[in-house]
Amino acid sequence: MTRVFGLAGWSGSGKTTLVTRLIPALLRKGVSVSTVKHAHQEFDIDQPGKDSYQHRQAGAREVLISSSARWALMHESRGAEKPVLADLLRHMSPVDLVIVEGFKREPFPKLEVYRASVGKPLLYPDDPDIVALASDAPVARLPLPFLALADADAIALFIIEQCGLEAVHGAAQR
DSSP states (O other), X not given: OXXXXXXXXXXXXXXXXXXXXXXXXXXXXXXXXXXXXXXXXXXXXXXXXXXXXXXXXXXXXXXXXXXXSOEEEEEOOTTOOOOOHHHHHTTSOOOSEEEEESOTTSSSOEEEEEOGGGOOOOOTTTOTTEEEEEESSOOSSOSSXXXXXXXXXXXXXXXXXXXXXXXXXXXXXX
């Protein structure tokens, strides 16, 4: 069973930087990882002029592009309702853990990534799914586990424990 764990925080708080440091830390502990990233604006991973772009522009609902190095499936919503996380996860191959950046209004355990320098308030306690806080400086009187934002190994261990993955991979992976 794939476990899902999220990173929530304001823009500029360091979520993406943390994800790129967490992935290798989790892999070193034997945890297979995939990610889901929510984008707030329209985005395009394809390049104008390429065949796959032309297929999509012509109206194809899905375009799968493949090479010996990788494959990608692009799905055009074409005005359909925005998908929920559970629908997107069904398209992914099985792994031990999916780290989600975004989808903060959906119910799954999350680590809040917080930097006071961003100038925004904490998301906790307004988000009941936040189970811990990672920051670059201590935060006063918080009834949640606190993790140093710079310590990706400690955050990886917290996520492993939170998701019950230590039972899958054993304490020897620590």
